[in-house]
Each structure stands twice: as structure tokens, then as C-alpha cells.
Amino acid sequence: MLRITIIAAASALLLAACSTDVKETPAPGAAPHVAGQSLAVKSVHGQSSAxxxxxxxxxxxxxxxxxxxxxxxxGGQAANLEFNVVDYKEVSGAARALGGMLAGSNRLHVAVTLRDPSGAVLRQFEVDRKSNPGALGAVSDQEGGLITATAKAIAATLAK
Structure with a gap:
């Protein structure tokens, strides 16, 4: 019984260590997004204010x-995807090796704007990915994990 409790507690800690929040922002002057409205992304361009x-x-x-x-x-309305990296934080491998989970969370916060070919804003949202791989971060690609999870969250948001 004690084993099950320890495994459940460890699993809860691991799940709590990662989160992806998506916040949709109404685009000024644009029609509200309708669930199921399909967009065909023609280009992806990024910049950073971080x-x-x-x-x-x-x-x-x-x-x-x-x-x-x-x-x-x-199969959908043509759109160009623009993103801005608002914030980025990655805990060093050394800090991860020494402090594990206590070293803090990694973060990749991205603001996304979709525009039609004329430049009008179709949709805006932000993806804020936080992760804390604990001591495993000392030997894993923390940056790659943030990138993959953020890209997947962007695609999932577009599919809604």
C-alpha cells in the first residue's frame, strides 16, 4: 500500500511540473473565432521581444x-502565422543537476497572430509553456522540450 501511495505522489508531482496555458485574445475589428473554422497556414514568421x-x-x-x-x-482560409517570443527562461544543466526540481521552472511564452493575405488580423492567442524536468533536465534537451510542447499547443489551438 505504501508503494502505491509513493508512486501516486511521484506521478502527481511529475504531472504538476509541466503546464501549457493558452489564452485567446479577441482580435480588434475581426469577427470572433468560430470553433471548427479552418485556417490554412501559408507561412510562419517569428520575432522575439525576449x-x-x-x-x-x-x-x-x-x-x-x-x-x-x-x-x-x-482546405481553409489562407493565413500567415506570426509569433513573438515574449519570455524565455531555461534553468542550466548544472543547476538542474545540483537542485533538481528546486532549481525552478523553464518557460517559453509565445504570442501568436494569424493574418489573412491582406494583413488583417484573423486570430490572436498566447501560449505559455512551463516545465520542470527536475534532475532529468541535467541530461535532457530542455529547450527542445519547450519548443515541441509549444508548437503542439499552437497547432492544437488552431484546430479548435
Whole structure:
């Protein structure tokens, strides 16, 4: 019985260590988003207002988003996806090795805007991914985990 309790508590801690929050923001002057309304993403472009990004984050994130949403997919209203990395924090591998979970959370906060070919805003939302891999972060690709989860959350939001 004690074993089951320990396993359940450890599982709860692991699940609580990661979260992805999506906040939809009504686009000024745009019709409200209708669930099931299909958008065909034709291009993905990113920028950053965060100051502490690793040099490879923007191309990796752009590529991950393109892979998740498709590029030039047909069957919906044409849209260009623009994203802005608002905040980025990654705890170092050394801090993870020494402090594990106590070293704090990693974070990738991205603001997404979809525009039609004329430039009018179709949809806006923010994805805020936080993760805390504990001591495993010392030997894993923490940046890659944030990128993959964020790209998947963007694609899932577009599919709604």
C-alpha cells in the first residue's frame, strides 16, 4: 500500500511540473473565432521581444511550428502565422543537476497572430509553456522540450 501511495505522489508531482496555458485574445475589428473554422497556414514568421534567447531557438521554433501546423495546407482560409517570443527562461544543466526540481521552472511564452493575405488580423492567442524536468533536465534537451510542447499547443489551438 505504501508503494502505491509513493508512486501516486511521484506521478502527481511529475504531472504538476509541466503546464501549457493558452489564452485567446479577441482580435480588434475581426469577427470572433468560430470553433471548427479552418485556417490554412501559408507561412510562419517569428520575432522575439525576449532578450535572453539561445541563438538556435528561433529557427528551431519556426521549424517545429511549421511541422505541426503544416505549410501551405489547403482546405481553409489562407493565413500567415506570426509569433513573438515574449519570455524565455531555461534553468542550466548544472543547476538542474545540483537542485533538481528546486532549481525552478523553464518557460517559453509565445504570442501568436494569424493574418489573412491582406494583413488583417484573423486570430490572436498566447501560449505559455512551463516545465520542470527536475534532475532529468541535467541530461535532457530542455529547450527542445519547450519548443515541441509549444508548437503542439499552437497547432492544437488552431484546430479548435
Amino acid at each position: 532578450t535572453n534567447l539561445p541563438g538556435d531557438l528561433m529557427p528551431r521554433l519556426t521549424q517545429a511550428i511549421q511541422g505541426e501546423v503544416g505549410s501551405g495546407a489547403s
